[in-house]
Amino acid sequence: MEHEYLEFAKSVAYEAGEVMRKYYGKKPSFRLKEDETIVTIADEEINEMVIKRVEHAYPAHGVDGEESSAKKDSKYLWVCDPIDGTALFAREVPFSMFSLALVIDGEPVLGVAYDPFHNKLFWAAQGEGAWLDDMPLQVSQAKLDNRSMVNVEASYAISSDARMTLEKRGVLVTSMGSAVRTAVMVASGRMEAMIFGGTEGKNVDIAAVKVIVEESGGKVTDLNGKEQRYDGAINGAIVSNGMVHDEIVQYMQQQYEKEKSHEI
């Protein structure tokens, strides 16, 4: 059955990619959401397509999508970010990705992330390894030093102090605009970590990459280094090659303690 779910997720990802390519570079219409972020017609069309595909294939399952959802209380929940990096997509920067995970009882068991610009599919299922098309993925073995790279998204989660500490050690610190894309870069060993500050409604950014990165040998937790559920709001995420994980958790703790002492 798991295999069938994986094939289903892959075929949905390829269909989502077709929609992204259809609108890319053609100035798709967009509107601002309540949180003042952009959503395009492509995000909404993909989200609707995912709901229809799930309803047709697995009527008892639910969908938690960034733009719309159905049967969100189901035990089997397809968690989807139709386009991660929408702001880049709307600006014609080819860096955004589609992502979809099957989450059972809060735990992601398989994930796919599709890059429609290069026709590259990252995919993984628990216990089956992680793959870029048919090549196995492996995280880096690097520590935090002047050869390493850490990406920060939704960066309100990481203080300028924590960022400076990393930069002083020579780490290249970036904010590239897509949590999913940079997380799969961790999975493929191109960077050491991605720190993500998203909470409410942001499980959609991390559910699929949780499986992809961990099956590549890495680690994914909340900002305190703890496991968390992916069927509702999350407490940010630290996505890493495993080796640098505890150190980043430590930086985050130091940051919280400092913020607390300033409050007193």
Ligand code: IPD
């Ligand atoms: C966004 C991206 C971005 C992060 C934002 C997210 P979206 O997702 O993941 O990297 O910094 O917080 O909202 O809105 O493009 O799906």
Ligand code: CA
């Ligand atoms: Ca999105």
